[in-house]
Every structure is written in C-alpha cells, then in structure tokens.
Amino acid sequence: MSTKTYEVPGISCGHCTATIERELKFVEGVEGVKAELETKRVTVDVNSDDVLAEVEAMLAEIGYPAAA
Numbered sequence: 001m002s003t004k005t006y007e008v009p010g011i012s013c014g015h016c017t018a019t020i021e022r023e024l025k026f027v028e029g030v031e032g033v034k035a036e037l038e039t040k041r042v043t044v045d046v047n048s049d050d051v052l053a054e055v056e057a058m059l060a061e062i063g064y065p066a067a068a
C-alpha cells in the first residue's frame with residue numbers, strides 16, 4: 001500500500017470534503033481517503049501506485065482537480 005497527498009485548491013467547505021471522500025472511495029484500489037478543508041489537501045491510501053491515475057481522473061471528473 002502507498003499513500004499520496006494532493007493539493008486540491010477547489011476545496012472550500014465541508015460539502016467539498018464529503019463529496020471527495022465519498023467519490024474517491026468508489027475508485028477500485030483506494031483503501032482510504034481523507035480530505036481536509038483547512039489545508040485543502042486530499043490524502044489517499046492505495047493498494048497500487050497504478051490506482052493514482054484513476055484517483056486523479058476522478059478528482060478532475062467531480063470538479064476538484066488536483067494542483068499540478
């Protein structure tokens with residue numbers, strides 16, 4: 001398992017973090033998600049680094065693209 005943290009500037013309230021956490025859990029291979037309002041960061045635990053591309057695609061799809 002590995003962990004990666006993304007900067008997600010679009011996070012602006014608790015609904016954003018709830019949406020991100022809910023949607024990323026649907027990505028196969030994601031073991032855990034924590035979205036933080038204060039820091040505008042999303043941390044994911046994945047069972048393979050290959051899953052990160054799917055995580056990034058999902059963030060973009062739901063309107064919260066990770067900063068480059």
Ligand SMILES: [Cu+2]
Nearest residue numbers: 012013015016
């Ligand atoms: Cu919000």
